[in-house]
Amino acid sequence: MDRTQTVRHWLETGVVDIFFGYRLVEGHPLPHGFTRDKLSEVEEIVDSESRYPLEQLATHFSSSHPEATIGMFARDCNRRALNVLVVWNQLQSDTIKTIDINCCPSPLKKHADCSYLEPEQPGNFKLRAGIANNAETQEVEELDQQELLSRWMYEFQKCIKCYGCRNICPVCFCRECSLEHPDLVHTGRLPPEVPIFHLVRATHMAGRCVDCGLCEEACPMDIPLRLLYRKVNRIVSDVFGYDTGTSQEQPPFSVLGEKVTLTPKPLETS
Amino acid sequence: MTIKRVTFLQELLSFMGLKDRLHLSWISSAEAGKFVQVINDFTEKIRAMGPNPLKGYDLRPWLERLRPPDNIEKTDAAQVPSEEPEMLLIR
Numbered sequence: 573m574d575r576t577q578t579v580r581h582w583l584e585t586g587v588v589d590i591f592f593g594y595r596l597v598e599g600h601p602l603p604h605g606f607t608r609d610k611l612s613e614v615e616e617i618v619d620s621e622s623r624y625p626l627e628q629l630a631t632h633f634s635s636s637h638p639e640a641t642i643g644m645f646a647r648d649c650n651r652r653a654l655n656v657l658v659v660w661n662q663l664q665s666d667t668i669k670t671i672d673i674n675c676c677p678s679p680l681k682k683h684a685d686c687s688y689l690e691p692e693q694p695g696n697f698k699l700r701a702g703i704a705n706n707a708e709t710q711e712v713e714e715l716d717q718q719e720l721l722s723r724w725m726y727e728f729q730k731c732i733k734c735y736g737c738r739n740i741c742p743v744c745f746c747r748e749c750s751l752e753h754p755d756l757v758h759t760g761r762l763p764p765e766v767p768i769f770h771l772v773r774a775t776h777m778a779g780r781c782v783d784c785g786l787c788e789e790a791c792p793m794d795i796p797l798r799l800l801y802r803k804v805n806r807i808v809s810d811v812f813g814y815d816t817g818t819s820q821e822q823p824p825f826s827v828l829g830e831k832v833t834l835t836p837k838p839l840e841t842s
Numbered sequence: 843m844t845i846k847r848v849t850f851l852q853e854l855l856s857f858m859g860l861k862d863r864l865h866l867s868w869i870s871s872a873e874a875g876k877f878v879q880v881i882n883d884f885t886e887k888i889r890a891m892g893p894n895p896l897k898g899y900d901l902r903p904w905l906e907r908l909r910p911p912d913n914i915e916k917t918d919a920a921q922v923p924s925e926e927p928e929m930l931l932i933r
Contacts, residue, residue: 713857721859721895767858767896774854800857807853811846824846 578671579606579643580614588643588669590633592626593617603629619645619673621687625742625786627653631662641667647675647686649784652817653742656780659822662745688789691798698794702726705788705796709803728766730793737787737797738773743780750776770800777801778808779816779823860895863888 582588583606595604595616603624606614626644633642642663646654651670657663677684691705698704703712703723715723738744738751750756750772757764781801788798805816812824848866855864867880 709857715859717856717859717861718895719859720857724858725899771854771858778850803857804854807850811849811853824843827843 575619575671576614576617579617580611582643582669583608583611583614587641589637589640591617591643592629592633593645594619594622594624605629605633619685621685623647623649623687623784623786623789625653625740625784626650627657627663627742628745630654630668631657631745634663634667641669643669643671645673646670647673649675649782649786650742652782653784655817656743656782657745659820660743660745660780688785691785691788691796692794703796703799705794705799707796707799709799709806712799712803724767727795728770729763730795731763731766731769732793733762733764733769734792736790736792740786740790742784742786743777743782770795770797774800774804778804779812779814779825781805782817862891863894 579591579593583591586608589607591606591614593604593606594601595606595613596602596618597604601618601620601622603626604613604617606617626646627650630642630644633640644650654663654665654668654670658665658668674681674683674685676686676689694702694704694706701723712720735751738749751769756772757769763769781804783798783802783805785798787801788794788796791797808814808816808824814821814824816823845866848864852861852864855861865880865884867876869877869880
């Protein structure tokens with residue numbers, strides 16, 4: 573059964589109530605929720621290089637329709653994000669059904685479909701003053717501390733505070749965002765308070781970021797966010813031994829202390 | 843857990859270029875001598891490193907390069923305020 577038929581079958585037989593995929597609109601593949609009421613639309617379902625956080629749509633939909641079963645296209649990054657969302661109790665794993673679509677290249681499959689396989693090659697000025705988006709964390713760590721600060725500050729001060737990184741993020745689900753709290757972040761000035769604005773987001777990404785790269789793809793100012801969050805997650809992995817996206821437990825920052833090992837017992841009386 | 847969290851922050855700050863500026867020690871209320879020692883050592887360490895580079899960090903050199911050259915004719919819509927806006931300096 574091909575993809576279209578599977579989706580049609582799922583919708584017809586009630587396996588899923590809504591299916592999130594992509595539909596060609598004026599030649600652009602855009603995220604779309606396919607439903608039983610409009611089955612004819614399923615003929616237009618496509619998968620392509622374009623990526624949108626479909627699991628974010630699923631989370632929104634699930635918050636208003638907790639009983640509904642949801643189907644969606646899933647790449648590897650979507651799968652990790654779904655895992656994180658389940659761990660954080662934003663979705664229930666038994667109400668989600670996925671259809672795999674082609675994504676990152678691997679030794680077994682050379683052909684890849686993703687809008688952001690490689691970051692752009694950095695220009696001369698960025699190489700001299702900033703941090704290349706395609707750099708490895710180890711390369712960056714080798715820089716002298718003063719230079720590191722200067723380079724990060726160059727990257728951060730470009731920020732136009734569009735919140736694009738947060739809005740596209742598949743694992744950003746908080747109803748209240750500390751980056752929008754008027755007492756924590758000043759309004760009406762650009763750049764935002766650097767570097768704290770970006771470091772707050774980086775800290776919130778610790779144990780959550782699934783390294784999908786959508787933030788960097790969305791960033792109009794080309795800030796190497798993916799590199800920063802990748803480093804943050806590497807620290808989480810080294811220090812706490814927590815693997816984001818695959819672990820079944822809550823991330824370490826949501827745990828207030830070590831697990832209790834002593835059991836309460838009555839005082840001994842002499 | 844605390845030591846892990848602080849280690850996380852130390853590593854993150856070190857990735858930003860602010861290494862060794864966060865310190866964690868366990869001191870009991872009975873260990874006055876240790877308290878004095880830790881505070882003195884850390885004070886000396888920070889004094890040797892100099893003030894926080896972010897204090898008064900000047901973004902002007904960076905922002906200057908982003909500004910369009912003066913010889914471009916400015917229309918009314920794109921009027922740039924003549925005085926230097928306050929936002930350029932981090933306090």
